[in-house]
Amino acid sequence: KAGVTQTPRYLIKTRGQQVTLSCSPISGHRSVSWYQQTPGQGLQFLFEYFSETQRNKGNFPGRFSGRQFSNSRSEMNVSTLELGDSALYLCASSMIIAGSYEQYFGPGTRLTVT
Amino acid sequence: GNSVTQMEGPVTLSEEAFLTINCTYTATGYPSLFWYVQYPGEGLQLLLKATKADDKGSNKGFEATYRKETTSFHLEKGSVQVSDSAVYFCALSATNYGGSQGNLIFGKGTKLSVKP
Numbered sequence: 001k002a003g004v005t006q007t008p009r010y011l012i013k014t015r016g017q018q019v020t021l022s023c024s025p026i027s028g029h030r031s032v033s034w035y036q037q038t039p040g041q042g043l044q045f046l047f048e049y050f051s052e053t054q055r056n057k058g059n060f061p062g063r064f065s066g067r068q069f070s071n072s073r074s075e076m077n078v079s080t081l082e083l084g085d086s087a088l089y090l091c092a093s094s095m096i097i098a099g100s101y102e103q104y105f106g107p108g109t110r111l112t113v114t
Numbered sequence: 115g116n117s118v119t120q121m122e123g124p125v126t127l128s129e130e131a132f133l134t135i136n137c138t139y140t141a142t143g144y145p146s147l148f149w150y151v152q153y154p155g156e157g158l159q160l161l162l163k164a165t166k167a168d169d170k171g172s173n174k175g176f177e178a179t180y181r182k183e184t185t186s187f188h189l190e191k192g193s194v195q196v197s198d199s200a201v202y203f204c205a206l207s208a209t210n211y212g213g214s215q216g217n218l219i220f221g222k223g224t225k226l227s228v229k230p
Contacts, residue, residue, distance in 0.1 A: 048216035
C-alpha cells in the first residue's frame with residue numbers, strides 16, 4: 001500500500017499571503033489529522049477530519065482551516081500568513097487496530113514564511 | 115488537561131549501550147500510549163504502542179510498558195545501533211467527547227545520537 005503523501009514538500013511564501021497544503025491518506029483510511037511542528041512548540045494538533053466532517057480541532061486561530069473530500073483527501077489552508085507560521089506541517093491518516101487508532105504520518109510540507 | 119512529559123536530550127550513547135528515554139503522562143481516563151520516531155528530513159513513524167495498563171509494546175528491539183500506577187511509558191532498548199540515531203516522541207491519545215482518538219498529544223521529543 002502506498003503511504004501518506006503530502007504536496008508540496010517545500011513552500012516559500014510571503015507574509016500576508018495564503019497557502020493550501022494537500023494530503024492524500026493511505027487507501028481505505030477515512031480519518032485525516034493535521035499537525036504543526038516547530039522547534040519551539042513541538043508537535044501540535046491542528047484538526048481532524050472524518051468522512052468530510054471536522055471531528056476535532058486544536059487551539060489554533062481561525063486563519064487555519066481545512067477540509068476533506070469524498071475520496072478522503074484533505075487540504076489545509078492558512079490565510080494571512082505570519083512569520084510564526086513557518087513550520088513543518090504533518091498529515092496523518094488513521095485506522096483502528098486492536099481497538100485504538102494508529103496514525104501514519106506523511107513526510108510533511110516545510111513552509112517558510114518570509 | 116492531557117499532557118506528556120519526556121526527558122529532553124540530546125542523548126549521546128556509544129553503539130551497544132543501553133537506552134532509556136523517560137516519559138510520563140497526565141490524562142483523564144485510559145489513554146493509549148505511543149512512541150514515534152522521526153529520522154532527519156522525514157515524517158513520524160510509529161515505533162510501538164500500548165492501549166491498556168501493563169501492556170508492553172515492542173518493535174525492532176525497543177520496548178515500553180504502560181504503567182498506570184506511575185503514569186509512565188519509558189522507552190528502552192538493550193543495545194543501540196548507529197542506525198537508531200533519530201528523534202523519539204512519546205505521545206498519547208485519549209477518546210474525546212466525539213469518540214475520536216484522532217488527536218495525539220506529543221512530548222517535546224528526545225534526540226538520540228549513537229556513536230560507533
